Amino acid sequence: MAQCPVNSCEICDNSIGRRFCMDCEQLFCKLCEISHLKTKSCVNHVFQDADKANSKVNTPICTQHGERYTYYCNTCSSLTCNICLPTTHNKHDFCLIDAAASKTRSLLDREVKVAEDRIRRAKQKVISFRLNLKNFEDEADNTKTEIAERVAVITKAFNDTKDSYFKSIDEHKSKESCKMKDEIDKIENTIAIEDDIQSLNQMKSLIDGRNDIILLDLFSDFTKTLKELSLLDIFDKESTAQAKFFPAVMKSGTIDNLIGSIKLVKFNGAEVKPNIKVGDRVRVKSRVKKPTLGWGPGVSHKSIGTVVDIPSNTSGLIHIKFPSYSCWEGYINEIELV
Template identity: 45%
Template sequence: MAECLRSCEICEISPGIRFCMDCEQFFCEACEMSHLKTKPCRNHVFEIADDAKSAVKSSFCKLHEEKFTYFCNTCTLLICNICLPKTHKTHDFCLINDAASKLRSSFGNEVQKAENIIRIAKDKIESSRSIHKNFEDQADKAKRNIEEQVGVYVNAFNNTKNVYLSSIEQHKIKQSQQKNQEILNLANEKGRHGEVLKKTKSLIDGQNNTLLLSSFSDMSGTLRSIRDVHMWTSKPSHVQFDPVSVKLEVDKLIGKINFLKPVIENIQVGDRVRLIKQGVRVRSQHSDSYIFLSNQIGTVSNIREKTVYINFPDCSNWSCLHSDLQLP
């Protein structure tokens, strides 16, 4: 620690190793203890003199090395006893304590205002964080709702698809079984009729007239049935799918997305607001006439319960409901 070069400003004997930040004076340790015992000074703050070097320097005039005594309101400068008669004698000045007292009172109000602003800003931050969290939750919920809604239609489409495919498959199996049975029956009849036809041809080519005549009735029936064989076959039912000819508007099927501006919760006189809906009908405060305003922005001029009066660029004192307004 550097050696202290100043004497105690109270006893002027002992070294001034302590510095009172409130009185801006150097003290020895004994005078410091006496100083702190007095009622007006019991809360004064002391520092080691060398540590308070910057505060000590700021308390003395650099030009004259004299302690500042006055404050010049005209120049907003601290001045010493020599500065005053030389350059500030015609200015508005006062003692440092008087100036500081006035400034403290003024600063007190400013500090209080600043504290209120900081408190409001803090509340605003918390509110904004809450609003942001709600916004993100709403956005995520909207995405989940879209997924669920699309899932409902996808499941419905899949179920309908499965029903269609199953019905076509069952129809195909039934028709195939029927057709295969017809083919088998036709093949059997073909074979039987082939044998009968062969026998008939041999009788026609032979010399046994008695046998030919006795078999005439059976052969005639057989030949008729052979002619009817090709009538046994049938065509299966035709399968056809007719897609919807109307243009599918998926957005109308699922739903619509709207990005809505927030409704004002705490509206105040002087706030700029916008009418939410196009063509909202509002009524004049002083007449029963009506006008349609299309999404205009105005300034709130008065509030009475749920009714808000707004000044628009082209008209003034028009009223509408609180719920019809949003931030511009």
């Protein structure tokens, strides 16, 4: 087995072993290293400086025979030594460890790239979802504000109408009250009601009685009283001044019609993207203070550009050509049609 303390090259034994192969666990001189890496099965071996390499052999060995693994059994998906191969894996599909490792590296390389792409797309999706969340919360707050403002306008309109009605009623009340008071004063100034009632009672007793002298003596006074009372006929007309309120019939939905309606959409996990396509004229939404990927040279809320590409393999990215910046990139949920 190779040990780092050995200073000579374990291949040629003629030069100092300054390089250590991490795969073979052997010391190499520089020339032998170059030759080793030219071998097809060893082209991917990793070398380190001998003084920096860990000389301790960490490679697992066959627990049954104590030998280094030399082959890889594709049938069993396991490592095998020279002794195990002819006895246990004789008729199996096997190959040298270097060949199996080379194939595995290529497979893992592809899988790692796929995993990295998945992570990148997941990060983009998180960014997009965070943007959607912020836009949703902003829209919810804006909706509440708009409803409050509309209610305030309606309330002011109601109060203004109420004040107008009150003013009209007060003016009508004052005008008609004066007229009624004038009528009362006219009646009271025309006759002495209590005196006339007393005179009428006296007249009725004399009519029913037998004292003709007193009756005739007071006849002229009675005639005068009756004439005065005849003036009451001009006051027979009743006052018709009124102030009525006719309440409106409040039907279901009346308040909704005054304020407006809202539509609540349940989040189902899918991204809601604007109906934007290549060739559309667009701009950054006014409520987006700063795009997630930045503004870019000369781009602002007032800038209007043309959509040049919407990549299908990205999470909501869009490419726009602005007059001041022809390769602007951002998220589609931050853009609106012009």
